[in-house]
Amino acid sequence: MEILFSVTVAVLVGTGIYLILRARTFPVVMGLMLLSYGVNLFLVAMGRLHSGLPAIIKEGVDYTDPLPxxxxxTAIVIGFAMTSFITVLALRARGELGNDHVDGTKDREPGR
Structure with a gap:
């Protein structure tokens, strides 16, 4: 189970970083979302993977750490707000500049 969980986190983070490095706004937004999903899964894994255990500490009883x-x-709420803001920012840049490049330049023909 832990191997599958760690591979999932690695794929999400790797794909997110790859998409963030693209030159268009939509892949950058998707990359930030995937990166935040990977970080969220990593934070859940830090609390140990237990199911059915209480989050309240009692003497002599195993418990799940509630902090992660x-x-x-909190990260889900912040990620949703960040995604909404970046999407609106990308749509405004597309409307004003007429393209969706991150650096604001238009597509260049090959060889120029």
Whole structure:
């Protein structure tokens, strides 16, 4: 289970970084989303993968650490706000510049 979880985190983070390095706005937005999903899964894994255990500490009972869960919930809200802001920013840049390049330059023909 841990191997599958770590491979999933690695694929999400790797794909997110690859898309962030693209020169168009939509892949950058998708890359930021995938990167945030990978980080959220990593934070959940830091709390150990347990199911059915209480988040309240009692003497002699195993428990699940509630801090990573709280961090992930906060990160989900921040990620949604960031994605919304970047999408609106990309749409405005597309409307004003007429293209969707990150650096604001138009497509160049090969060889020029």
């Amino acid at each position: 869960q709280a961090l992930v919930l």
